[in-house]
Amino acid sequence: MYHAGGLAKLGAIAAVILIAVGIFAYVGGWLSPNRLTQSAFVAAFQNASGSQPGFRLNHAKGICVSGVFESNGGATSLSKASLFAPGRVLVVGRISLAGGMPFQPDKAATVRSLALRFLPQSGEEWRIGTVNIPVFVVNSARGFYDQTLASAPVPATGKPDPIKMQAFLARHPEAVKAMAIIQQAPVSSGFADATYRGLDAFRFVNASGASVPVRWSLVPTETFVAETEVQTASTNKDYLFDALIARVSARALDWHLVVTIGQPGDPTDDATLPWPSDRREVDAGTVRIDHVTSEATGRCTDVNYDPTVLPSGIEPSDDPLLSARSAVYARSFTLRAEEHREKLPSAITPQDVMAAAQ
Amino acid sequence: MSAVPRTGFSAVARLLHWLMAVMILAMLLIGIGMVASVSDRYELLVSIHRPLGIGILILVAIRLIYRRLHPPPPLPATMPSVMRLAARVSHLLLYGLMLMMPLVGWGMLSAAGYPIVLFGAVQLPPILPQDYAVYGWLRPLHTALAYLLFATFLAHLGAALFHGLIRHDGVLTSMASWRRTAAK
Numbered sequence: 001m002y003h004a005g006g007l008a009k010l011g012a013i014a015a016v017i018l019i020a021v022g023i024f025a026y027v028g029g030w031l032s033p034n035r036l037t038q039s040a041f042v043a044a045f046q047n048a049s050g051s052q053p054g055f056r057l058n059h060a061k062g063i064c065v066s067g068v069f070e071s072n073g074g075a076t077s078l079s080k081a082s083l084f085a086p087g088r089v090l091v092v093g094r095i096s097l098a099g100g101m102p103f104q105p106d107k108a109a110t111v112r113s114l115a116l117r118f119l120p121q122s123g124e125e126w127r128i129g130t131v132n133i134p135v136f137v138v139n140s141a142r143g144f145y146d147q148t149l150a151s152a153p154v155p156a157t158g159k160p161d162p163i164k165m166q167a168f169l170a171r172h173p174e175a176v177k178a179m180a181i182i183q184q185a186p187v188s189s190g191f192a193d194a195t196y197r198g199l200d201a202f203r204f205v206n207a208s209g210a211s212v213p214v215r216w217s218l219v220p221t222e223t224f225v226a227e228t229e230v231q232t233a234s235t236n237k238d239y240l241f242d243a244l245i246a247r248v249s250a251r252a253l254d255w256h257l258v259v260t261i262g263q264p265g266d267p268t269d270d271a272t273l274p275w276p277s278d279r280r281e282v283d284a285g286t287v288r289i290d291h292v293t294s295e296a297t298g299r300c301t302d303v304n305y306d307p308t309v310l311p312s313g314i315e316p317s318d319d320p321l322l323s324a325r326s327a328v329y330a331r332s333f334t335l336r337a338e339e340h341r342e343k344l345p346s347a348i349t350p351q352d353v354m355a356a357a358q
Numbered sequence: 359m360s361a362v363p364r365t366g367f368s369a370v371a372r373l374l375h376w377l378m379a380v381m382i383l384a385m386l387l388i389g390i391g392m393v394a395s396v397s398d399r400y401e402l403l404v405s406i407h408r409p410l411g412i413g414i415l416i417l418v419a420i421r422l423i424y425r426r427l428h429p430p431p432p433l434p435a436t437m438p439s440v441m442r443l444a445a446r447v448s449h450l451l452l453y454g455l456m457l458m459m460p461l462v463g464w465g466m467l468s469a470a471g472y473p474i475v476l477f478g479a480v481q482l483p484p485i486l487p488q489d490y491a492v493y494g495w496l497r498p499l500h501t502a503l504a505y506l507l508f509a510t511f512l513a514h515l516g517a518a519l520f521h522g523l524i525r526h527d528g529v530l531t532s533m534a535s536w537r538r539t540a541a542k
Contacts, residue, residue: 016519020511020512024508028390028391038393304472323398326401334498
């Protein structure tokens with residue numbers, strides 16, 4: 001039996017252990033329910049799009065593409081990344097629509113994206129995500145979370161709750177300005193003639209250690225054609241994807257990888273703000289897409305297009321969206337890996353690809 | 359219970375123990391913090407987590423070899439057999455988890471197809487082929503083992519304090535005393 005002194009010592013030991021548990025719980029976010037966590041993002045996406053096991057939380061509808069990046073050496077003075085040396089690098093990409101609904105019908109207004117993985121034979125790989133809007137809608141993780149909550153469709157109308165949307169815009173004036181810029185930008189008729197932009201700033205570092213802020217975009221060689229009324233009226237819910245498959249089957253599509261170099265003072269931490277249009281642009285080479293595959297058989301399905309997978313020579317900027325994207329993508333990637341057995345076939349099946357290619 | 363004189367751990371064993379104690383505790387907190395974060399800290403924490411984990415893997419290999427060559431001092435003869443069993447099992451768990459955690463981490467990044475960047479251009483090769491299903495199995499295993507390691511650490515901490523404050527049997531001082539003891 002322990003006397004009172006012994007009990008006090010046991011109590012002290014218990015207190016030390018409780019403190020250790022408390023620190024662990026605090027760091028893990030259990031004591032701060034208002035902290036924005038990866039789990040909160042998962043809940044927000046599932047609130048907006050329902051639970052879609054095995055699919056990406058966002059950009060759920062997509063297809064795999066592949067081809068090559070033909071570097072012209074134009075960016076070698078800016079970045080020491082090996083893939084900018086003249087030559088060819090394999091690319092495996094994914095073209096998709098924004099939103100967590102994997103079977104949503106194609107619509108002109110839905111944000112389109114092109115994600116690419118550059119796989120040099122020797123040297124480090126590079127992953128990018130680009131979208132067909134000129135600026136991002138929000139400039140912080142909190143902003144994106146609030147937007148995801150506010151834009152969740154109300155079951156009765158199938159549209160976002162206007163009151164919640166108003167409240168979101170009131171809380172995020174940067175989104176009001178960004179949406180005005182986005183609405184002015186014309187929407188192209190398809191995936192093939194769209195310009196895709198990285199939006200977030202990064203830094204290029206060259207062999208002598210000099211660093212410049214950059215943003216990049218993929219500029220199509222296809223002539224821009226605005227969305228037509230026939231397209232808008234189409235009853236084919238995959239009209240954008242089917243048109244892309246037909247295009248690529250006929251001939252490869254090219255995009256120039258254009259690197260825009262920021263000047264001191266250009267915002268690198270705010271993706272809602274465009275840089276002045278007179279900034280120097282460097283054509284680093286051409287991304288040629290010559291192959292389209294359903295996610296069922298493609299090589300993009302099991303890839304996390306994490307924007308912080310960068311070769312040395314490309315570094316993240318102070319843009320808070322980069323860390324947030326990396327964190328949430330990682331959680332989304334883990335979830336769908338765990339759920340992959342439950343996944344329904346993707347909207348664009350191998351049969352759809354064959355039919356559209358005819 | 360009176361203090362039982364016993365030989366302490368050698369200076370090398372103590373150095374390895376306390377260095378790894380700090381690294382593993384930091385690692386557990388970084389890990390639990392980063393998976394709950396979407397802020398700038400996430401990128402920073404991930405960039406520390408990978409090289410620190412590999413550092414622990416190297417140290418645990420050195421430590422297991424050293425322990426083989428220089429066995430730890432025996433437990434006090436006064437210790438009941440239940441406590442001896444608990445000590446044996448918890449140490450097996452601690453060493454097993456120290457070894458498993460970095461290997462599962464390295465393996466899951468390999469299976470996920472991520473480049474395994476230590477720092478700058480320094481990357482590790484994958485130790486498993488890229489396989490989504492394997493990643494879907496290893497990633498939750500990494501978390502489960504981390505919780506188990508934290509629980510084992512709590513048991514270890516509690517037991518060390520129990521020996522030091524209540525049993526006074528020299529077990530705590532064999533590792534935690536600053537007084538110089540002869541290396542075995």
